[in-house]
Amino acid sequence: MPTHGSIYYTDRRLDSSPYPPLVLVHGAGGSHLDWPAQLRRVPNTRVIALDLPGHGRSAGPGRANTLEYAQAVCTLLHGIEIRRAVIAGHSMGGAIALQMAIHMPERVAGLILVGTGSKLPIEPTLPQRIMDEPEKTVDWLVDWSWGPNAPEELKAYGRQNLLATSPVVLRDDYLACQAFDVRDQLDQISAPTLVLGAADDRMVKLKFSTFLAERIPNAALVVIEGNAGHMFPLEQPHIVADAVSQWLSERAWQKD
Numbered sequence: 001m002p003t004h005g006s007i008y009y010t011d012r013r014l015d016s017s018p019y020p021p022l023v024l025v026h027g028a029g030g031s032h033l034d035w036p037a038q039l040r041r042v043p044n045t046r047v048i049a050l051d052l053p054g055h056g057r058s059a060g061p062g063r064a065n066t067l068e069y070a071q072a073v074c075t076l077l078h079g080i081e082i083r084r085a086v087i088a089g090h091s092m093g094g095a096i097a098l099q100m101a102i103h104m105p106e107r108v109a110g111l112i113l114v115g116t117g118s119k120l121p122i123e124p125t126l127p128q129r130i131m132d133e134p135e136k137t138v139d140w141l142v143d144w145s146w147g148p149n150a151p152e153e154l155k156a157y158g159r160q161n162l163l164a165t166s167p168v169v170l171r172d173d174y175l176a177c178q179a180f181d182v183r184d185q186l187d188q189i190s191a192p193t194l195v196l197g198a199a200d201d202r203m204v205k206l207k208f209s210t211f212l213a214e215r216i217p218n219a220a221l222v223v224i225e226g227n228a229g230h231m232f233p234l235e236q237p238h239i240v241a242d243a244v245s246q247w248l249s250e251r252a253w254q255k256d
Contacts, residue, residue, distance in 0.1 A: 007076045008032075008057035009050040010040065017044055019248045020086050020109040024049040025073060027091030027115075028173035029141075029165040031056030033157075034090060036237030042245050048085070050076060052093075054169040062169035065176045066092065070099035074107055088112035088244070090233060091204060092173055095120055095180045101189045102182060109253065111193040111216075112244060115201055115230050117208030118186055118215070120177040127178070130171040138162045144202050147229035154234055186215040193219040194247045196232075196240060203230035220247065 010032060022045050026034040032049035033056070040049050053072050054062035063069045073096060077085060086109050089097030094116025101108045129137040142159045162170065193216045197209025206223065213221035222243045228235040 006053055006058055006060040007050055007072065009048050009076065009080075011080070012041060012045075012047040014044070014046050017046055019045050019251075019253055020084055021046040021048060021082050022112075022244075022248075023047075023073065023077070023082075023085045023087050025069075025087065025089040025093035025096050026050075026052065026055070027089075027093050028177060029055070029162045029170040030090075030093075031161060033161070034231070034234065035088075036234050036241065038237040038241035039088075039233065039244060042241055042248070045245075045248065048076075048080070048082070052096075055165060062166075062172050063176070064172065066095040066180050067099045067103065069096045069176070070104065073100065074104050077107060083107070084109040086110035086112060086248070088114060089116060090114040091116050091230065092120065092177050092180075095177065095182075098182050098186075098189075101191050101193075102185050105190060108191045110251070111189070111191050112196070112247075113193060113209070113212055114196045114233060114240070115198060115204050115209070116212075117204055118183045118212055119181040119208075120204065122174050122178050127171045127174050130167050130174065134167045134170075135163065145230045147198075147200055147227055147232070147235055149227050150229065150231070150235050154231070158231060183211075183215075186212065187217060189216050190218070192251055194244065195219055195221045196224065196243060197221070198224040198228045198230070198232040198236075200226065200228060201230045201232065222247075
């Protein structure tokens with residue numbers, strides 16, 4: 001698969017599409033594989049799924065905050081000659097997408113905000129615990145990230161993925177989440193927005209998704225009910241992919 005600079009990404013190219021490209025941005029400590037195949041292959045859409053700097057197959061250090069990650073995503077888009085895209089972000093990736101919509105609106109044709117919020121409060125001792133007891137802390141994160149009925153192989157994948165991320169990068173991701181707060185800037189967002197939240201998400205509770213949908217001017221909310229935790233894109237991939245596909249099909253997209 002291609003890389004641009006230090007950023008690894010997959011690119012499902014199409015000869016033509018009625019929609020802007022869809023760019024998938026994962027959450028803290030994750031990789032492009034945190035997005036289900038059903039979404040990475042959503043019909044009639046060019047889909048780019050990336051590994052943020054310092055994550056997955058992307059080289060280099062992570063970034064200090066969500067705005068710096070947003071700038072890295074924009075650098076990738078510039079490098080692969082995509083002027084505007086629909087930016088989908090899960091958890092910390094949603095914070096990155098929001099930073100792009102607020103600070104780089106010319107790059108954002110639309111937003112898909114998945115299990116995220118306008119602020120992302122974390123358990124205060126988490127960053128230091130990641131450094132002091134990485135495996136034990138990853139086990140705690142896995143327990144809180146998945147629904148009670150999530151398949152064991154998915155939870156094992158999640159654990160392996162987090163352990164493959166440098167503890168320094170993982171700690172800094174959660175510090176970036178802790179510092180993120182754009183509650184007073186949501187009314188500046190002009191891009192059409194789809195908000196997806198899970199009723200049983202314990203990491204980023206549904207009220208955070210509801211708040212986004214209420215405060216972003218052109219936003220729609222889809223609630224994933226039952227049998228899904230914070231990692232609901234992987235737990236309920238068909239529901240998530242269908243919601244995204246329907247939302248894309250209902251918009252009148254401007255051709256770049």
